[in-house]
Amino acid sequence: MTSLPVTVATSQSLLAPYAVRDSNSRSRAHREPAPTYRSEFQRDRDRIIHSGAFRRLEYKTQVFVNHEGDLFRTRLTHSIEVAQIARAIARTLALNEDLTEAIALAHDLGHTPFGHAGQDALNACMKDHGGFEHNLQSLRVVDELEERYADFTGLNLMFETREGILKHCAPAKAAELGELGRRFLDKRQPSLEAQLTNLADEIAYNSHDVDDGLRSGLIGLEQLREIELFAEHHEAVARSYPELPARRVIHEVVRRMIGQQVGDLVETSIARIRAAAPADLEAVRAQDEALIAYSDSMRERNLELKRFLRTNLYRHYRVHRMSGKARQVIESLFEAFFGDPRLLPDKAQQQVRLLAETQGEAGRARAVADYIAGMTDRYAITEYERVYNPRELT
Numbered sequence: 001m002t003s004l005p006v007t008v009a010t011s012q013s014l015l016a017p018y019a020v021r022d023s024n025s026r027s028r029a030h031r032e033p034a035p036t037y038r039s040e041f042q043r044d045r046d047r048i049i050h051s052g053a054f055r056r057l058e059y060k061t062q063v064f065v066n067h068e069g070d071l072f073r074t075r076l077t078h079s080i081e082v083a084q085i086a087r088a089i090a091r092t093l094a095l096n097e098d099l100t101e102a103i104a105l106a107h108d109l110g111h112t113p114f115g116h117a118g119q120d121a122l123n124a125c126m127k128d129h130g131g132f133e134h135n136l137q138s139l140r141v142v143d144e145l146e147e148r149y150a151d152f153t154g155l156n157l158m159f160e161t162r163e164g165i166l167k168h169c170a171p172a173k174a175a176e177l178g179e180l181g182r183r184f185l186d187k188r189q190p191s192l193e194a195q196l197t198n199l200a201d202e203i204a205y206n207s208h209d210v211d212d213g214l215r216s217g218l219i220g221l222e223q224l225r226e227i228e229l230f231a232e233h234h235e236a237v238a239r240s241y242p243e244l245p246a247r248r249v250i251h252e253v254v255r256r257m258i259g260q261q262v263g264d265l266v267e268t269s270i271a272r273i274r275a276a277a278p279a280d281l282e283a284v285r286a287q288d289e290a291l292i293a294y295s296d297s298m299r300e301r302n303l304e305l306k307r308f309l310r311t312n313l314y315r316h317y318r319v320h321r322m323s324g325k326a327r328q329v330i331e332s333l334f335e336a337f338f339g340d341p342r343l344l345p346d347k348a349q350q351q352v353r354l355l356a357e358t359q360g361e362a363g364r365a366r367a368v369a370d371y372i373a374g375m376t377d378r379y380a381i382t383e384y385e386r387v388y389n390p391r392e393l394t
């Protein structure tokens with residue numbers, strides 16, 4: 001057998017002293033032998049890609065419901081765009097690119113069908129049983145719900161990958177999460193890799209929602225030209241390329257928006273890291289504030305765009321109509337399955353029994369919520385038809 005080139009040690013030796021690496025990681029809950037030709041975080045990324053929840057992202061909504069058009073972003077393409085942006089930033093800052101990729105690809109695994117409308121509906125259904133929050137659910141997916149490995153439940157990911165997935169957490173929940181929740185109680189920071197992936201998520205959705213919003217016709221160019229972050233680039237592109245077809249203008253503008261935000265984030269973060277001069281990862285965690293950040297003016301521009309998208313896209317009446325239907329599907333499914341778990345497929349019934357044995361009614365509700373949260377948009381609609389439409393044979 002020929003020996004493999006040792007690339008793992010080389011790439012990790014190029015990292016900044018405060019980057020996460022295999023050697024300073026808090027490792028996995030279940031001890032495993034170290035991988036032979038990958039880093040620990042490459043292994044995490046690979047496990048995420050091979051998970052069932054990751055494949056289902058293809059048919060989960062970002063803003064537009066899956067069947068509305070093949071060109072719009074889904075959770076899967078969104079997650080890949082986040083990974084792309086996060087990796088570029090990580091490499092520039094000599095941080096652990098594999099870790100940022102793993103966090104990015106996993107960060108939305110806990111999303112319900114139908115985007116935020118679905119999550120709000122499921123949270124309302126769960127209000128007497130501990131609530132539902134997609135971010136916590138992403139962690140639950142990788143820690144408990146994926147069943148693929150012989151030796152452990154979940155994906156047994158590295159501490160830092162799980163830390164990055166858990167972006168925010170209410171104090172009461174944080175107290176239940178042990179070491180992983182402690183930073184929310186002690187007001188400490190996560191790794192720089194987690195911080196930057198969080199912002200890469202924002203850069204990705206702000207930019208692609210502009211693109212999808214324009215393509216769908218729900219928002220117009222005239223409206224967007226009032227928004228600084230868009231207007232500046234739009235003017236420049238229109239001036240330099242007066243003959244360019246409209247779609248190409250938009251792509252060029254969105255591309256420049258992403259580039260400018262990434263550039264600002266990198267420059268500002270380098271200055272902040274230099275000023276704070278953290279000696280190692282522990283020093284990053286002990287900071288009062290995140291070291292990865294936009295400049296003040298870019299944060300303002302970002303907020304302006306976010307507000308615009310909230311008012312004009314996420315609350316557009318056509319999105320709102322779909323949200324109303326999504327709510328109805330989720331609420332109806334929850335009511336049916338919680339009221340009579342025998343309506344569930346065998347595997348989900350087993351889960352209900354298992355969680356009900358240890359946690360009573362809250363456990364029964366949680367198992368139903370897990371089942372619903374795992375559905376794709378179209379599966380949820382099909383299940384709704386099967387449960388409620390008497391003409392539908394199941």
Ligand code: MG
Nearest residue numbers: 078107108201
């Ligand atoms: Mg996201």
